[in-house]
Amino acid sequence: MAEEMAQAQPRLTAPRSVRCIVKLGGAAITNKGELESINEENLRSACAQLRHAMSESDGDGAMEKVLGMDWSRKPGDPVDPAVDAEWIAGIARLGLDTNFVVVHGAGSFGHFQASRSGVHKGGLHSTLVKAGFVATRISVTSLNQEIVRALARGIPSVGMSPFACGWSTQQRKLASANASQIFQSLHAGFVPVLHGDAVLDELLDCTILSGDVIIRHLAQLLSPKYVVFLTDVHGVYDRPPTDSNAVLLREIEVDDIGGWSIVKPALLQGNTKGVEISVAAHDTTGGMETKILEAAVIARLGIDVYITKAGTEHSLRALKGDVSTDSEDWLGTIIRSSK
Amino acid sequence: MAEEMAQAQPRLTAPRSVRCIVKLGGAAITNKGELESINEENLRSACAQLRHAMSESDGDGAMEKVLGMDWSRKPGDPVDPAVDAEWIAGIARLGLDTNFVVVHGAGSFGHFQASRSGVHKGGLHSTLVKAGFVATRISVTSLNQEIVRALARGIPSVGMSPFACGWSTQQRKLASANASQIFQSLHAGFVPVLHGDAVLDELLDCTILSGDVIIRHLAQLLSPKYVVFLTDVHGVYDRPPTDSNAVLLREIEVDDIGGWSIVKPALLQGNTKGVEISVAAHDTTGGMETKILEAAVIARLGIDVYITKAGTEHSLRALKGDVSTDSEDWLGTIIRSSK
Numbered sequence: 001m002a003e004e005m006a007q008a009q010p011r012l013t014a015p016r017s018v019r020c021i022v023k024l025g026g027a028a029i030t031n032k033g034e035l036e037s038i039n040e041e042n043l044r045s046a047c048a049q050l051r052h053a054m055s056e057s058d059g060d061g062a063m064e065k066v067l068g069m070d071w072s073r074k075p076g077d078p079v080d081p082a083v084d085a086e087w088i089a090g091i092a093r094l095g096l097d098t099n100f101v102v103v104h105g106a107g108s109f110g111h112f113q114a115s116r117s118g119v120h121k122g123g124l125h126s127t128l129v130k131a132g133f134v135a136t137r138i139s140v141t142s143l144n145q146e147i148v149r150a151l152a153r154g155i156p157s158v159g160m161s162p163f164a165c166g167w168s169t170q171q172r173k174l175a176s177a178n179a180s181q182i183f184q185s186l187h188a189g190f191v192p193v194l195h196g197d198a199v200l201d202e203l204l205d206c207t208i209l210s211g212d213v214i215i216r217h218l219a220q221l222l223s224p225k226y227v228v229f230l231t232d233v234h235g236v237y238d239r240p241p242t243d244s245n246a247v248l249l250r251e252i253e254v255d256d257i258g259g260w261s262i263v264k265p266a267l268l269q270g271n272t273k274g275v276e277i278s279v280a281a282h283d284t285t286g287g288m289e290t291k292i293l294e295a296a297v298i299a300r301l302g303i304d305v306y307i308t309k310a311g312t313e314h315s316l317r318a319l320k321g322d323v324s325t326d327s328e329d330w331l332g333t334i335i336r337s338s339k
Numbered sequence: 340m341a342e343e344m345a346q347a348q349p350r351l352t353a354p355r356s357v358r359c360i361v362k363l364g365g366a367a368i369t370n371k372g373e374l375e376s377i378n379e380e381n382l383r384s385a386c387a388q389l390r391h392a393m394s395e396s397d398g399d400g401a402m403e404k405v406l407g408m409d410w411s412r413k414p415g416d417p418v419d420p421a422v423d424a425e426w427i428a429g430i431a432r433l434g435l436d437t438n439f440v441v442v443h444g445a446g447s448f449g450h451f452q453a454s455r456s457g458v459h460k461g462g463l464h465s466t467l468v469k470a471g472f473v474a475t476r477i478s479v480t481s482l483n484q485e486i487v488r489a490l491a492r493g494i495p496s497v498g499m500s501p502f503a504c505g506w507s508t509q510q511r512k513l514a515s516a517n518a519s520q521i522f523q524s525l526h527a528g529f530v531p532v533l534h535g536d537a538v539l540d541e542l543l544d545c546t547i548l549s550g551d552v553i554i555r556h557l558a559q560l561l562s563p564k565y566v567v568f569l570t571d572v573h574g575v576y577d578r579p580p581t582d583s584n585a586v587l588l589r590e591i592e593v594d595d596i597g598g599w600s601i602v603k604p605a606l607l608q609g610n611t612k613g614v615e616i617s618v619a620a621h622d623t624t625g626g627m628e629t630k631i632l633e634a635a636v637i638a639r640l641g642i643d644v645y646i647t648k649a650g651t652e653h654s655l656r657a658l659k660g661d662v663s664t665d666s667e668d669w670l671g672t673i674i675r676s677s678k
Binding site: 035036067068069070071072073080081083085088089091092093094112113116117124126127128130131132133134135137138139141142145148149152156157158159160161163164165166168178180181184185188189190200205206 | 374375406407408409410411412419420422424427428430431432433451452455456463465466467469470471472473474476477478480481484487488491495496497498499500502503504505507517519520523524527528529539544545
């Protein structure tokens, strides 16, 4: 049957403009202190807010009945779960602007497995690293599975593991990251859900690819209108947010040559020294530095980045793109280009 | 440690000869009559036999202690599960010939979701089909997750969804199926675990890609020494195996131009008429016709195909490649080229 296979079509055209890339931070959606534990409340809230942000009607009661797309059997379900196929078939359109991409961190999934084995350092000749690679992928893909399920309460979400997509690194820097399947999925009306993953590395054999690096790469490829990082604190602070004197940085400007400056609050204006920028004390995957650096790269492309706390009115506004530098009542950090 | 690591090999060449591609049939590893129910005994047995077949020592007590690569927390586990990292690190090599690829069917996973919504017929403009696509993928990837976990008791398994790999069809025929990530994974010593999946279709929008089609495509690309289909009956019969008069076809020969003939048993020799070939009454994904047709395409490449019952001494021998047309005591069907 090989002869019947058609040549693949050129698949690299970008879909209609992507509205938003969302990072569901590991600190927000998992309980960091507890191995493989999901923060159900935050996850449910983030998914509901995303659905709200996608809703074209923008009304409060946008959809009276949420379209459930996880038809798996739950414990206690009858053998044949109830799926109201006729009702679903009667819905003309989903009524959602699904041009979103979701990327999530690992939080308390994968971290234990990766650190116990040293997957990020590479070296697959070591049995421990090889076993840890397998264990890490099992853990992060099980989280991905649960997040896709949670999103599927109304959102046509499809899980896509960077490892399976063929993404790989060279000395921890993204080397191969074909996004054609992400384009296709968006074009077909699905919301791709990627995640931080264990991947192959051309020099080190393997390493960990963080969700923040994935976000930056996708922002470069997809040019979304804005990027949202949902985390467990209100945004970027001038010192660890656990410090009672910590000040939330409301607006950071980045320039073309790698510089950055604080625009708001005014008391820290222009101050780039003595400020120990901090996002989330507990978000260790990639760490705050990675997050800020990747966010700055995105902002330099002219794409506004909003960092805010999951499950708040501020995260809903961020997901809707309803934030401006004049929004005094919005709590979070805007990182944008100085141009 | 980076400096200690060797240069990566060129990664797009096919790996050293793949030994075997294994299909874990949906009928064998799930309870077909019960929605989303795994046949734990058959799955455990298939995984143990695979590990045995990969074992280089070929001894009975090959590994005294199985190297567990699923370090996830199980219900009832302490917060920090016990992983004997020092013991693992002390193992010089895994001692396995991991040049295997595993593909599994969906069985009682995905089938309900796909048939309720008509995903295989395509048409993503329909909300029902779109929701069904999401529901089907959630179901089949959750099965993949459990199979990867089961294999990870000793085998460095990595899940790879065809959808995420970017595999797509054109009018249900495989159109794009890049296998470079499968090559890379094999080269790195991992066992890729693929599955029947919902995929995008260039003409129909979407459809179902069966595990049997995946097997055939991978056999063409990887030229394994042999291919094994594990199912819930002893092999291919001349009529439904539920019929008490059904005769097991021990050896089928296929020629270059699409013909086939029964070699054993002798009483059916040359008989291709009046024989209603049947594999497994309950294996509806792709159906028996797809399975036989795909197996015949593989055999025509000069690759022997063994179809046998999971969890038996015969399946272990098939996985080891310890089967020949002279093996009178082996119960199963051999499909091979007449050349």
